[in-house]
Amino acid sequence: MGTWDTGPFDNDTAADFAIALDHANPDEREVLIRGVLVRTVSATGYLSEAEEAIAAAALIAAQCPGGEPIDTAYGPEKAMPAFPVDLRTLTAEALTRILDDESGLAANWVDPADASRWLATISRLHTILAPPPESGDIPLFDIDA
Numbered sequence: 134m135g136t137w138d139t140g141p142f143d144n145d146t147a148a149d150f151a152i153a154l155d156h157a158n159p160d161e162r163e164v165l166i167r168g169v170l171v172r173t174v175s176a177t178g179y180l181s182e183a184e185e186a187i188a189a190a191a192l193i194a195a196q197c198p199g200g201e202p203i204d205t206a207y208g209p210e211k212a213m214p215a216f217p218v219d220l221r222t223l224t225a226e227a228l229t230r231i232l233d234d235e236s237g238l239a240a241n242w243v244d245p246a247d248a249s250r251w252l253a254t255i256s257r258l259h260t261i262l263a264p265p266p267e268s269g270d271i272p273l274f275d276i277d278a
Contacts, residue, residue, distance in 0.1 A: 193221060
């Protein structure tokens with residue numbers, strides 16, 4: 134796989150995924166994205182679709198509060214549908230799986246010097262997509278009752 138930087142679409146596999154999304158009918162784009170994420174979460178061993186899952190995460194995060202628009206010539210040119218909220222949790226799970234992968238794309242996908250930049254990008258996407266932790270400020274009893 135060819136890589137040229139540490140962004141979500143800065144590799145051949147993710148750029149090809151963007152082209153596939155552009156060629157898909159608009160109503161099929163969410164199905165393609167969901168499929169990549171589900172297969173990444175449920176994969177055992179080598180994460181064969183991790184690059185596509187990261188690209189999908191960037192597309193979904195772009196629609197979230199705090200998300201950044203996709204501003205690269207290698208991303209999809211066509212508009213993405215409004216993604217359902219449930220995809221955020223699935224995407225966060227896929228990114229957790231990728232970040233926890235010991236065989237690791239960080240070691241194999243980018244130059245070792247760029248690994249920390251790549252991990253920061255993935256972690257930022259994860260932070261945008263992960264559900265907020267439950268607050269510990271929930272009272273046990275309703276005092277006003």
